[in-house]
Amino acid sequence: MTVSKRISNINISSTMKIAQEAKEMLHKGIDVIDLSVGELDYPTPPNVKDAAIKAIDQNFTKYTINSGTIELREAIADKLRKEDYLNYSPSEIIVSNGAKQCVYNAIQSVINDGDEVIFSSPYWVSYPEMVSLAIGKSVIINTNERDNFKISREQLEEAISPRTKLLILCNPSNPTGALYNRNELEKIAEIIEKHNFYVIADEIYEKMIYDDNKFVSFASISEKVKSKTIVVNGLSKSYAMTGWRIGYAAGPQHIIKAMNKIQSHSTSNASSISQAAAVEALLGPQTFIEQMKNDYQKRRDFFFNEINSINGLQCFKPQGAFYLFPNITYFFNKSTNIFRIEHSFDLAMYLLYEAKVAAVPGSSFGSEGYLRMSYTASMEKLGEAAKRIKNALGKLT
Ligand SMILES: Cc1ncc(COP(=O)(O)O)c(C=O)c1O
Incomplete structure (x- = not known):
């Protein structure tokens, strides 16, 4: 065996x-x-820890809605609207056990056997393994320091085939710290608009941006791009909450529904206590x-x-x-x-x-x-x- x-x-x-x-x-x-x-x-910031303690004291310790509490999904919708100029209703948002689970569930939701998933190397270690678990095929675009570890429009066009189902864009990147600016994202968006496949925009490091650089959420480039993009983010890195396991995804309703199905038969909701803490992290002071x-x-x-x-x-x-x-x-x-x-x-x-x-x-x-x-x-x-x-x-x- x-x-x-x-x-x-x-x-x-x-x-x-x-x-x-x-x-x-x-x-x-x-x-x-x-x-x-x-x-x-x-x-983790003290106000966030206090919110978790309060949740325990108030016995907020049971199952929640599978896709996350309405309070948390509303707080996430609020964050996406104010910071990223993205309008999502709570039904287009799912809260999972870390951004990792969001990426996993999103890949499982869109990939059929042999479908191709494009991403660049150096890549986050889990992308190829998650693609492989979905019986998909990784199509890797190699980058290096001479191209600032970023893919060009030409490289992307070359990687696309009739079997392409998904592009994963990690911005800013783990492991390189490279950041795509608006202009570069617009060039990628032009191609996405022409083709028929999805994008996972893994934006978990969005708060760690240095100098005068500005973070732009990929889905905000155009409505057409938004309709094909699953935004993945979370509180692990931004609020020093890696152990709390709170990530979220926002995207087309049918994809979020599919992710919800997978989650309902695997882990169910993210921890109720962590979700209460996450509401405070998002709505409380941002200093x-x-x-x-x-x-x-x-x-x-x-x-x-x-x-x-x-x-x-x-x-x-x-x-x-x-x-x-x-x-x-x-x-x-x-x-x-x-x-x-x-x-x-x-x-x-x-x-x-x-x-x-x-x-x-x-x-x-x-x-x-x-x-x-x-x-x-x-x-x-x-x-x-x-x-x-x-x-x-x-x-x-
Ligand atoms: C690029 C990238 N995406 C997603 C994650 C997952 O984050 P989480 O701890 O919220 O699952 C990580 C964590 O290291 C990461 O580096």
């Missing part, structure tokens, strides 16, 4: 291996600086976001300068999210007497053992030759990490 074909086709990512190893080292008392994480080092953004911009500037000044590391300056994605190919075929570096995984393992710094190999994101490092650690830790990385890389010849 074996596991299903669908599951045996799925990879456990090397991200997990590095994170697991880093955790075991930390458990043994080894001073590892973990830059592999995908979350803020801030606690947290501005503070967090300013703080992360400082960390980005500092860590970017530190990493870019290390001989052999070349780094794209991210406009959003909270990751650096330096090119590390300079170190390929270099070695110490114990380690030889041939792939990004080797360099990640080398840095973990030699520098005690955990980073994620680019291969996990479909792009060999890079490492992903989160700059969500404190300035002090980032400074120490950069020093250790420089030292370790200096030993490779």
Whole structure:
């Protein structure tokens, strides 16, 4: 007896291996600086925690409507209207257990066997595996730092076939921090308007936008684009709420209905307590976001300068999210007497053992030759990490 074909086709990512190893080292008392994480080092804002405590005290601890409470879906509709100029009724919105579940349910809702799903590499680790679970086919457009990790109109046109059913657009991007501006989104939108397929706009990092850059929600480009787009967002990154598991999707009613069906037969509603907390996060004071953004911009500037000044590391300056994605190919075929570096995984393992710094190999994101490092650690830790990385890389010849 074996596991299903669908599951045996799925990879456990090397991200997990590095994170697991880093955790075991930390458990043994080894001073590892973990830059592999995908979350803020801030606690959840106190008003949000208080709302959850209140929900428990008031026994708001039972099943809710499968697609989320009306209060929360109205708060989300309000946010989308005010911030993104998008009009959705609560019936066009679903709340799920994290944005991850929204992406999964959206893919399951639109993909038939063999349908093609276009997205760019480097990609978020879960996209190809989710496509594979839906028996779809990933069509990957490769990007690199020379094109600012963004796809062009020509590349997209080339990737489209009669079997294309979906484009996934992660903006700003995990892992690169690249941000599409309005003009670039309009160019992509022109193609979407001409064709007959859906778009998942994964906008989970929308609040982490730096300098004078502006975030534009893809669905807001035109009514035609909106009618084909499933906007995915959530509170994990924006409100330091990764553990609360609240994500949401807004889109065409028939797709949201389909996502609701899947959710009703798998997890049911997201936690009632987390939903009450999410209403407060969205409707309460927003000062947290501005503070967090300013703080992360400082960390980005500092860590970017530190990493870019290390001989052999070349780094794209991210406009959003909270990751650096330096090119590390300079170190390929270099070695110490114990380690030889041939792939990004080797360099990640080398840095973990030699520098005690955990980073994620680019291969996990479909792009060999890079490492992903989160700059969500404190300035002090980032400074120490950069020093250790420089030292370790200096030993490779
Ligand atoms: C691009 C992207 N989309 C979606 C998610 C999922 O977020 P959530 O924690 O809300 O499930 C993540 C989390 O790392 C992400 O990086």
